Amino acid sequence: MKIVEVSDKLTKKQFLDLVEVIYKDDDAYVRPLDSMIEEVFSPSENSYFNHGKATRFILIKDDKVIGRIAAFINHKKADGFEQPTGGMGFFECIDDNEAAFMLFDTARDWLKKNKMQAMDGPINFGENDNFWGCLVEGFSQPGFGMQYNPPYYKKFFEEYGFTTYFEQITNHLDLSVPFPERFWKIAGWVVKKEGFSFKHFKINEADKFIDDFETIYNDAWRFHENFTPIDKKVLKATMMKAKPFMMEDIIWYAYHEGKPIGFLVLFPDVNQILKHFNGKMNLLNKLRFVWMKRKRYMTRARVVILGVVPKFQRSGIESGLFWHLKGVVDKNPHLKELELSWVGDFNPKMRVLQESMGAAFGKKHITYRYIFDNKNNEKVRAASIPVDTKYNTTIEKEL
Secondary structure, three states, rough: OOOEEEHHHHHHHHHHHHHHHOOOOOOOOOOOHHHHHHHHHHHOOOOHHHHHHEEEEEEEOOEEEEEEEEEEEEEEEEEEEOEEEEEEEEEEOOHHHHHHHHHHHHHHHHHOOOOOOOOEOOOOOOOEEEEEEEEEOOOOOOOOOOOOOOOOOOHHHHHOOOOOEEEEEEEEEOOOOOOOHHHHHHHHHHHHOEEEEEEEEHHHHHHHHHHHHHHHHHHHHHOOOOOOOOHHHHHHHHHHHHHHOOOHHHEEEEEEOOEEEEEEEEEEOOOHHHOOOOOOOOHHHHHHHHHHHHOOOOOEEEEEEEEEEEHHHHOHHHHHHHHHHHHHHOOOOOOOOOEEEEEEEOOOOHHHHHHOOEEEEEEEEEEEEEEOOOOOOOOOOOOOOOOOOOOOOHHHHHO
């Protein structure tokens, strides 16, 4: 077996096309667009190269590609852990332990040379809404951006020595089933309360809504472990790329006296269309895309992110956001399901919220960590977000 670093058109194609071998008999798999993968590894397209680096490799045996892996370092995150921690991802491999371990060794050795002491994986060289975690339960068709892999990958990670850093739960909401009555009572109270208002995203006012998103995100997420502020350029690029399939009125913002305090961002599940494209968005598939969108092939939507600033948490704002979403769903009966993906086990408040909505379990992913020189067999778990960040914010002001 031979490891080859991806460096030219041939090796890039081999890296991308390996999935045709791994998933040839798996009807649930949806091949991501090749262009979406290539953007991750393009310094001109991915702003993470401004504060990091990445590389990727393929594994060849008997002139056939049997595995692939990528390794990367996001210095904004890496240096904030006790052990400087890089990442590995885009891992694919035939069911062969020796091959898998050789790929893991390759990522580890590259990260070691770049002064890392641990690696998380499988993760993305970008935001965690895409290509994040190893799927271990719920092997149904993935939502757009959600990681999918064969069941045997779990044993690769755990037998190599990776341990669980955090678990990610994805729940599903059947839109034909009414939300619990208590949920709507809270929502009805919030939307009528003086000083609160709700608006949906408008593409012709994108800059304003992106500014509001940044304000909310940087306040609401600051209690997450190793928090780094969101890159507004990344956010704007994401919104513009989603424009062809975006529904403006399923992205909602909450305001108090005109100031942004919360958001609920959903995208239609474009994977329901991309499943037919085999990773290619050529002219023919662009025309097919427009036709399939009009024919309403996308019958579900993915809740990509939901957040409320600490001061207004436990105030029913989340219910108010879903209240406004309900009206849109009622006008679009082709939408049958919401995928709520994903919530880490470090975020107990969000898990409770999803339970209160009547959401049912859909999938479980695991983000693993591997510490390189771990003589004491140390196991590290992600720190939980404090349950009462509203209280913590009050204390901060008093201090």
